Amino acid sequence: MSRALLIDIGSTYTKARLFDLNNLTLLASGRAFTTIETDVSTGLSKALAQLPDWETADYKLACSSAAGGLKIIAIGLVPALTAEAARRAALGAGSKVLATYSYQLTGEDINNIIKEQPDIILLAGGTDGGNQEVILHNARLIAASNLKQPILVAGNRNAQAKVANMLTEAGKEIYLTENVMPRLEELNIKPAREQIREIFLEKIIKAKGLDRVNQLIDGVIMPTPAAVLEAAALLADGTEDEPGLGELLVVDIGGATTDLHSIATGNPTDGAVNWQGLEEPYQKRTVEGDLGMRYSAPSLVQVVGEKKLKRYYQEYFSEPLDDFALEEYLAKLHNQPAYLAQTAEEINIDSLLGRLAARLATQRHVGQLKTTYTPMGAVKSQTGKDLTKLKTVIGTGGVIVNHEQPDFILAGTSYQDLERPELLAPLAAEYYLDQKYLLAATGLLAGVAPDKALALLKKYLLKL
Amino acid sequence: MTQQATVVLGVIGADVHAVGNQILAHALEEAAIKVVNIGVMASQKEFIEAALETGADAIWVSSLYGHGEMDCRGLRDKAVEAGIGDVMMYIGGNLVIGKQEWSKVEDLFLKMGFNRAYPPGTMPEEAISDLKEDLALRGV
Ligand code: B12
Numbered sequence: 001m002s003r004a005l006l007i008d009i010g011s012t013y014t015k016a017r018l019f020d021l022n023n024l025t026l027l028a029s030g031r032a033f034t035t036i037e038t039d040v041s042t043g044l045s046k047a048l049a050q051l052p053d054w055e056t057a058d059y060k061l062a063c064s065s066a067a068g069g070l071k072i073i074a075i076g077l078v079p080a081l082t083a084e085a086a087r088r089a090a091l092g093a094g095s096k097v098l099a100t101y102s103y104q105l106t107g108e109d110i111n112n113i114i115k116e117q118p119d120i121i122l123l124a125g126g127t128d129g130g131n132q133e134v135i136l137h138n139a140r141l142i143a144a145s146n147l148k149q150p151i152l153v154a155g156n157r158n159a160q161a162k163v164a165n166m167l168t169e170a171g172k173e174i175y176l177t178e179n180v181m182p183r184l185e186e187l188n189i190k191p192a193r194e195q196i197r198e199i200f201l202e203k204i205i206k207a208k209g210l211d212r213v214n215q216l217i218d219g220v221i222m223p224t225p226a227a228v229l230e231a232a233a234l235l236a237d238g239t240e241d242e243p244g245l246g247e248l249l250v251v252d253i254g255g256a257t258t259d260l261h262s263i264a265t266g267n268p269t270d271g272a273v274n275w276q277g278l279e280e281p282y283q284k285r286t287v288e289g290d291l292g293m294r295y296s297a298p299s300l301v302q303v304v305g306e307k308k309l310k311r312y313y314q315e316y317f318s319e320p321l322d323d324f325a326l327e328e329y330l331a332k333l334h335n336q337p338a339y340l341a342q343t344a345e346e347i348n349i350d351s352l353l354g355r356l357a358a359r360l361a362t363q364r365h366v367g368q369l370k371t372t373y374t375p376m377g378a379v380k381s382q383t384g385k386d387l388t389k390l391k392t393v394i395g396t397g398g399v400i401v402n403h404e405q406p407d408f409i410l411a412g413t414s415y416q417d418l419e420r421p422e423l424l425a426p427l428a429a430e431y432y433l434d435q436k437y438l439l440a441a442t443g444l445l446a447g448v449a450p451d452k453a454l455a456l457l458k459k460y461l462l463k464l
Numbered sequence: 465m466t467q468q469a470t471v472v473l474g475v476i477g478a479d480v481h482a483v484g485n486q487i488l489a490h491a492l493e494e495a496a497i498k499v500v501n502i503g504v505m506a507s508q509k510e511f512i513e514a515a516l517e518t519g520a521d522a523i524w525v526s527s528l529y530g531h532g533e534m535d536c537r538g539l540r541d542k543a544v545e546a547g548i549g550d551v552m553m554y555i556g557g558n559l560v561i562g563k564q565e566w567s568k569v570e571d572l573f574l575k576m577g578f579n580r581a582y583p584p585g586t587m588p589e590e591a592i593s594d595l596k597e598d599l600a601l602r603g604v
Binding site for chain 1: 516531534538542544545546547548549
C-alpha cells in the first residue's frame with residue numbers, strides 16, 4: 001500500500017493527514033497547536049501521535065504559513081511595469097507581498113523596509129538593455145543599509161553584474177535570476193518564482209526554525225499558498241495520462257485575506273478585442289489584504305460601505321440589519337479571529353461578508369473591457385484576464401467549506417454579481433467545494449505523485 | 465547643432481493614414497534631421513525600441529483617426545523602463561474625435577507625458593523649429 005503523510009503547518013494549527021494512495025482514501029488526521037515560537041516539531045509530534053504508522057509512509061511532506069508565511073518586498077521601476085511584474089512573481093511564489101516600491105527608493109523607504117521585516121527582497125527594474133540608473137541607485141541604498149535578508153536581483157540584465165558587485169561587496173546575501181520583464185510588456189516571472197522557492201528551501205525554512213521538522217518528516221517544501229497554486233494548476237492542466245478540468249478559479253476566503261488563483265490564459269474571447277498592457281501570468285494569484293471575514297471584516301465593510309451592506313442584507317435576507325448589531329459584531333470579529341457566528345443575524349452577516357469578499361476580490365482579479373467609440377464604430381480593448389467563459393470555480397478555506405450555503409458565497413465571483421458590466425468575470429461557471437481541504441495537501445503531492453494527487457482531487461471535489 | 469539630431473517618426477495604433485507621415489518625413493529631412501520612419505500602424509513598443517536602437521533624440525507620434533488617447537497611454541512609462549525616460553516626445557494629427565476645445569486636448573496629452581502636442585493643421589515647419597529649440601536647450 002502506498003501512503004502519503006501530508007502536513008500543513010499553519011499559523012494556529014499544525015494539521016497532519018495520512019492518505020492511502022491506492023484506494024484514494026483519507027486514513028487518519030491529527031491536529032495540534034503550532035509551536036513555532038519554541039520548537040515547531042513539538043506541535044508536529046502531537047499531531048502525528050494521532051496517526052497510525054505514519055513513520056512508514058512513502059511521502060512525508062509539509063507546507064507552512066507559520067511565522068507570517070513567506071514575506072517579500074517587491075521593488076521595480078515603473079509601477080505598472082517592472083514593479084508590477086516583481087509583485088506578480090512574488091505572489092506566484094506563494095508569498096505575502098508586504099509592499100511594492102517603484103522608482104528611486106528614499107532613505108525613509110529603506111527604514112520602512114527594515115521595519116517590515118521581509119524574508120526576501122526582490123529587486124527588479126528596467127528592461128534588458130533599458131534603464132540601469134534606478135536599479136543601481138536602489139542597490140546602492142540597500143548596500144549601505146543594514147538589511148540582512150537575502151536579495152533576489154531580477155532586473156535589467158545589463159545592470160546585474162554591477163548590482164551584484166555592489167551588494168556582494170557590502171556583504172549582502174544575493175541571488176541573481178532573469179529579468180521579470182526582459183522586454184517591454186513581456187512578463188517573465190517563472191525564473192524569479194523558482195528562485196524564490198529555492199531561497200525558501202535553502203534559507204527561510206532554517207531561519208524560521210522550520211527545519212526542525214526534518215527529524216520527523218522529509219521536510220517543509222513550500223509555503224502553503226504555493227501548494228494551493230500547484231494543486232490548482234494540476235487540476236486545471238491534468239497530467240500526461242489524465243486530463244484536468246480545464247481553466248479554473250480557486251477562491252480562498254480567510255480571516256485576514258482573500259486569495260484568488262486563476263489558472264487561465266485570459267485571452268480575449270471576442271476576436272475583435274485587442275489586449276493592452278502587461279501580459280498576464282497563466283497561473284495568477286492575487287491576495288487582498290483588506291478583504292477577510294474576521295481580522296479584516298471591518299476593512300471589508302469599509303470598502304463596501306455600510307449603507308450598501310445594509311441594502312444587500314435587506315435584499316438577501318428580507319429583513320433590515322440593525323446598526324448596532326453590525327458594529328458590535330464587526331468589533332468582535334476583528335478581535336477574535338476564532339469567533340464562530342452564533343445568532344441567525346450573525347450567520348447572515350457572515351454569509352454576506354463572504355459573498356462580498358468574493359465579489360470584490362473577483363473585481364480586482366479579472367480584467368476589464370473598455371469600449372471607445374470612434375468614427376470606425378466601437379473599438380474594444382481589454383486589460384487583464386478575460387474569464388467570462390471560465391467554467392469551474394472552486395471554493396476552499398474554512399469560511400466557505402464550513403458554510404451552509406457555499407454556493408451563496410461563490411456566486412460573488414459571477415459576472416452577474418459584480419454590477420460592473422465592463423468586468424470580465426465568469427458568466428456561467430459551475431461551483432465546486434474543496435470539502436476535504438485537499439488543495440494544499442495535493443499541491444505537496446503534485447511534485448512526487450501527480451497522478452495520485454489529481455485522482456484525489458477529482459474524487460473529493462464536491463460539485464455544488 | 466554639433467551632431468545630427470535623430471527623430472523616430474510613425475503613426476500609432478491601428479491608424480493607416482500615411483500621407484501626413486510622408487510629408488513629415490520629408491520636411492524633417494529637409495531640415496537636416498535624421499529620420500527613422502517606422503510608418504503606419506506602429507505600436508508603442510516599436511516606437512520605444514526604434515528610439516532605443518537608434519539613440520533618437522525625439523519621438524514624433526502621429527494619430528489621425530481619433531483614438532490617440534487610448535493608443536498613447538503608458539508610452540512615457542515604457543520609455544522610462546527602457547532607459548530613455550527623457551526622450552523628447554511630440555504628438556500631432558487629429559488627436560481626438562471631431563472638434564474639441566484644443567487647450568483641453570493639449571492638456572490631456574501633456575499630462576500623458578508628451579513634451580508638445582499640436583492641433584490639426586499644424587505645419588511641419590512650426591514643430592521643427594520647436595524641436596530645434598528644445599534640443600538646443602539640451603545641448604544637442
Ligand atoms: C485620405 C484619408 C483616408 C484614407 C487614408 C489613405 C492612406 N493610406 O493614407 C483612408 C480611406 C484609408 C482613410 C480611412 C479612414 N479614415 Co480617413 N481620412 C483621410 C483624409 C481625407 C485625408 C488624410 C490626409 O492624407 N491628409 C493630408 C495630410 C498631409 O494631413 P494629415 O494626415 O493631417 O497630417 C498633417 C498634420 O496633421 C500634421 N501632423 C500629423 N501628425 C503629426 C505629428 C506631429 C508630431 C506633428 C508636429 C504634426 C503632425 O502634419 C501632417 C503633414 O502636414 C482625412 C481628412 C482630412 N482632410 O484630413 C480623413 C480622416 C483623417 N479620416 C477619418 C476617418 C474617420 C477614417 C476612418 C476611421 C473611416 C472609416 N470609418 O473607416 C478610416 C480609418 C482607417 C484607419 N484604420 O486608419 C477622419 C478622422 C476623424 C477624427 N480623428 O476625428 C478624418 C479627419 C475625416 C473626417 N473629417 O472625418 N482615410
